[in-house]
Amino acid sequence: MPADDVRTDIRHFLTSRRARIPPSKPACRTSADDARSAACAARKSPSSRPSASSTRLERGNVGGVSEEILDSLAAALQLDDVERTHLAALIRAANAPHRTADRDGGTSHVRDSLQQILDAMTGAAFVRNAHLDVLATNQLARTLYQEALDNDDQPPNLARFVFLDPRARHFYRDWDGIAHDAVGSLRTEAARTPGNTDLADLIDGLATHSDEFAMRWDAHDVEYYRSGQQRFHHPAVGDIDLDYDALEIPADPGLTIVTYTLSPTSAYADVFRRLQEHIAAGASPRRPPPAFAESGESA
The missing domain is CATH 3.30.450.180 (Beta-Lactamase)
Structure with a gap:
């Protein structure tokens, strides 16, 4: 999988995880004179508020992603352990130098x-x-x-x-x-x-x-x-x-x-x-x- 394809996978994975998060607040009643309605409108659902780290990854900037950033993303996107591990693997793959084709995982020899x-x-x-x-x-x-x-x-x-x-x-x-x-x-x-x-x-x-x-x-x-x-x-x-x-x-x-x-x-x-x-x-x-x-x- 070329590095550009990995970055595409990262973007699609993050957007798909964010899209599945249901709105946490009911719809706001709009009123030009109601300050409370403006505050309510600012509280968008998690799916509509990508974090800075998520936006950065979606744009293809995969360098320098720490464990703390991964933990923050996992919490914000409600990732389970399997999904967090998957995201980490994608980031490693995107940051890795050019790799030659391999058959890792496809071995056919059984002792x-x-x-x-x-x-x-x-x-x-x-x-x-x-x-x-x-x-x-x-x-x-x-x-x-x-x-x-x-x-x-x-x-x-x-x-x-x-x-x-x-x-x-x-x-x-x-x-x-x-x-x-x-x-x-x-x-x-x-x-x-x-x-x-x-x-x-x-x-x-x-x-x-x-x-x-x-x-x-x-x-x-x-x-x-x-x-x-x-x-x-x-x-x-x-x-x-x-x-x-x-x-x-x-x-x-x-x-x-x-x-x-x-x-x-x-x-x-x-x-x-x-x-x-x-x-x-x-x-x-x-x-x-x-x-x-x-x-x-x-x-």
Whole structure:
């Protein structure tokens, strides 16, 4: 992402965050003779009163932004921790010297020991990179995600599945939520690695072929997919709600293990058991073929 594009992203992000802040005061009654109405008119909503720091950033002046300024902006614009981190990443990217293209976050190599960890888990688990490419699974995850994984994309990409495969709207019972998370995750990664040409190609392709993705991308929302509950509709066993956790791997920057587990008291215990029984003998390979993994390429 060129520096000028980063500055544009900063401007759009700040204006989009300010626009979402509701007016804090009721509309003022105007009266030429009423001093109180003049004072009331001066108290505009936060969305109409950009701070000096915000205006400065929107104009492309990104130098010398301290932690104190960031904290002040975050408070004024009511940013959460994820949004503040995103803004800081954009500012760092805009201030960084010219960067050559990189593939940071799009690694496709999964160590054998990680596959062993997946195989030892009783829940469904897979490894993905920051581009949302699925690089390795255990058998239960492959059974759960069979529609997303069994396609011509290698490695399979969850964002492409969500926005380009009509089956995704049936598979994810909260499709709107997973679509929001997918776009937010990619936008967060785009700010973190502005020279990532593979990620830029992925985003351009999604925006070209999906109006829904393009609309959500333009909203400038950011998200971390960390933990919560995902509501699925599996084609073989029906509805099932699973708890998920996304565990970043410090030894492999850019890689994350995503696990899906079920509480012993869950109402979906019988469905989960049927899902386990549905694991077919001779399932498809759990990871890309070695030639792909060693090439360093990414979809």
